[in-house]
Amino acid sequence: MPKVLIVEDDDSMVAALRDGFEYEGYTVSLARDGAAGLRRATAESPELILLDVMLPKMSGLDVCREIRRAGNNVPIIMLTARGQEIDKVLGLKLGADDYVTKPFGFLELMARVEAVLRRASGGAARVDSYQFGSVRADFKKGEVHKDGRLLDMTSRELRLLQYFIEHRGEVVGRDALLDAVWDYDAAPLTRTVDMHIAKLRKKIEDKGANPRYLVTVHGMGYKFNG
Secondary structure, X not given: OOEEEEEOOOHHHHHHHHHHHHHOOOEEEEEOOHHHHHHHHHHHOOOEEEEEOOOOOOOHHHHHHHHHXXXXXOOEEEEEEOOOHHHHHHHHHOOOOEEEEEXXXXXXXXXXXXXXXXXXXXXXOOOOEEEEOOEEEEOOOOEXXXXXXXXXXXXXXXXXXXXXXXXXXXXXXXXXXXXXXXXXXXXXXXXXXXXXXXXXXXXXXXXXXXXOOEEEEOOOEEEEOO
16 A cells, blocks of 8 residues: 655644554555654655645745655645635645644545545656647746746646646546546535636636646547647
């Protein structure tokens, strides 16, 4: 089974997570501060990292940044306190794959874990930057420019665009997008996907009503042709 590195300083949370993952058959490694977590992430090559945002010695955001800066694409799920919206956005921009807000149920966490690991094993290479037409995307910085102008992009739109780029040339169904881009607790409808794609098209396409890059494949989903 995969090895999970849990970087968390709360004793009760550590105990609950360790027991839960060991029960599910995972090998568990623990770190109680950010600096130790970064060392273990480098030395032990875990298949998954659960990373708390608020940590002693080094914040989870800084740990995430350093892991990605070193070229390590290990899946990272951030653990954030309720109301830390800015931390969630920053974490995603720094390269985290998902986040869970405390308090959370273990079943919800495992659903996120399985989805992240499934995406990681799917063979799609992570893309940190990409250019198509007059659009230039830098996902590490969380920025997208069109004709040299910085676009106003939400974190969801950034994740959606990055996913399409990583699966360019493939037909991607709405259910796959819900699984990969949306949060499980949000329980969005497939109509939500269509609405977000319409907004994304308006920003990246020259003619949103006649898209060149993000096209609809009727009865199947969408395909990115950049």
